[in-house]
Amino acid sequence: MINFLIFLFLQLLALIVFLQSCTNTSKFAAVTKTPEQAFYALEDFKSVKKADTHVHLNTSDTPYISQAREDNVRLLDIVDDRPFGVPMKKQEEIAIQQINAFPGRVVYATTFSVDNWNKNDWQDEAIASIKNSLGNGAIAVKVWKNIGMQLKDKNGKFVMIDNPRFDPILNYLAENQVPLIAHLGEPRECWLPLDQMVLNKGYYSQHPEYHMYLHPEYPSYESQVKARDNMLEKHPDLRFIGAHLASLEWSLDELSKRLDRFPNMAADLARMSDLYVHSKKDWKKTRDFFIKYQDRLLYATDVQVAATKDPLAMKKQAHDSRIRYWTFFTTDEQMNEPEVGEFQGLKLPREVVDKIYQLNAEKWFPAIVTGKKLTALTN
Ligand SMILES: [Zn+2]
Numbered sequence: 001m002i003n004f005l006i007f008l009f010l011q012l013l014a015l016i017v018f019l020q021s022c023t024n025t026s027k028f029a030a031v032t033k034t035p036e037q038a039f040y041a042l043e044d045f046k047s048v049k050k051a052d053t054h055v056h057l058n059t060s061d062t063p064y065i066s067q068a069r070e071d072n073v074r075l076l077d078i079v080d081d082r083p084f085g086v087p088m089k090k091q092e093e094i095a096i097q098q099i100n101a102f103p104g105r106v107v108y109a110t111t112f113s114v115d116n117w118n119k120n121d122w123q124d125e126a127i128a129s130i131k132n133s134l135g136n137g138a139i140a141v142k143v144w145k146n147i148g149m150q151l152k153d154k155n156g157k158f159v160m161i162d163n164p165r166f167d168p169i170l171n172y173l174a175e176n177q178v179p180l181i182a183h184l185g186e187p188r189e190c191w192l193p194l195d196q197m198v199l200n201k202g203y204y205s206q207h208p209e210y211h212m213y214l215h216p217e218y219p220s221y222e223s224q225v226k227a228r229d230n231m232l233e234k235h236p237d238l239r240f241i242g243a244h245l246a247s248l249e250w251s252l253d254e255l256s257k258r259l260d261r262f263p264n265m266a267a268d269l270a271r272m273s274d275l276y277v278h279s280k281k282d283w284k285k286t287r288d289f290f291i292k293y294q295d296r297l298l299y300a301t302d303v304q305v306a307a308t309k310d311p312l313a314m315k316k317q318a319h320d321s322r323i324r325y326w327t328f329f330t331t332d333e334q335m336n337e338p339e340v341g342e343f344q345g346l347k348l349p350r351e352v353v354d355k356i357y358q359l360n361a362e363k364w365f366p367a368i369v370t371g372k373k374l375t376a377l378t379n
Helices: 002-023 025-030 063-070 088-101 122-135 164-175 201-206 221-234 252-261 272-281 283-292 311-330 350-364
Strands: 050-057 073-078 106-110 138-143 180-182 240-242 265-268 303-305 334-337 341-344
Touching: 050 063, 050 088, 050 350, 063 073, 063 311, 073 088, 073 138, 088 106, 106 122, 122 138, 122 164, 164 221, 252 265, 252 283, 272 283, 272 311, 272 334, 272 341, 283 350, 311 334, 311 350
Parallel strands: 050 073, 050 303, 073 106, 106 138, 138 180, 180 240, 240 265
Antiparallel strands: 334 341
């Protein structure tokens, strides 16, 4: 009898606990997933497929790519028209060599020369060169800051990206659904005096020739952004990926305005230090930005890969830096960077992490999935 009473009492207790939990349904309804399901952990790094949509493979060496394979990362190698380092043609040779050596692991974006800009047949030459690269396996085209900061017309005026002479090329890309990646202008700090810089003081104190604050004869930061916006206005069907947070690294508000205004625009995240600064200034706003624009942001590092005599050290460095980024996006740990100081990880939901690391790359660069040659486009 006593046993039965104890049994009855326990049943009643269970019922009370159950009813209490039911009165708090809103709280329970909000939690549809356990924390383990809603967020990734540090240990998930390897199992999650990733695509780094902005690297520069400046060598035919392979340890960096082997580490990418170990870290479950695909690489979009970007060729550009820079006046220093490995020349454009050589970058493209390396890219073709690497995509053939690592099919499915490495894909590449090509570019076109502006050396013959002032010649009448320059546009035909540029389109022919793009077609040729697409035939070799390129999945996107890149334009670089030489447009806006180096190239000049017959009258000695800087040529900006909204110059009508680019239109036939951009129309060709839009018609054939070839994505355009653009690194136009420099970080806004480049136009500020050294004492107002947060992230690039060291670099520009060593390179006054690139420090635009000292060169008022060059187009301003605002005119670089304006020319890019004008170009997007003219080419609404162009699939556009703005490298380095679309050159608006200093302001999430300004970047949001562009993402709202240009639905065919995405931004790559290869300005991680600026993201750390945003998180430090306003963690919630930064996290909300990622959640709001989760379909438009692409994981990217802008790593310059050179030949190395110490492949193990290179592999470790590549892995460690990927882990830092993963920590920032997936956890809310306190982190520290020399130029930034203390800041907090964003702990983004799994769905958002999957998008910025992989699904958006597949959406914005569809050929990244197969590495398939876009040969149909070359005819
Ligand atoms: Zn780059």
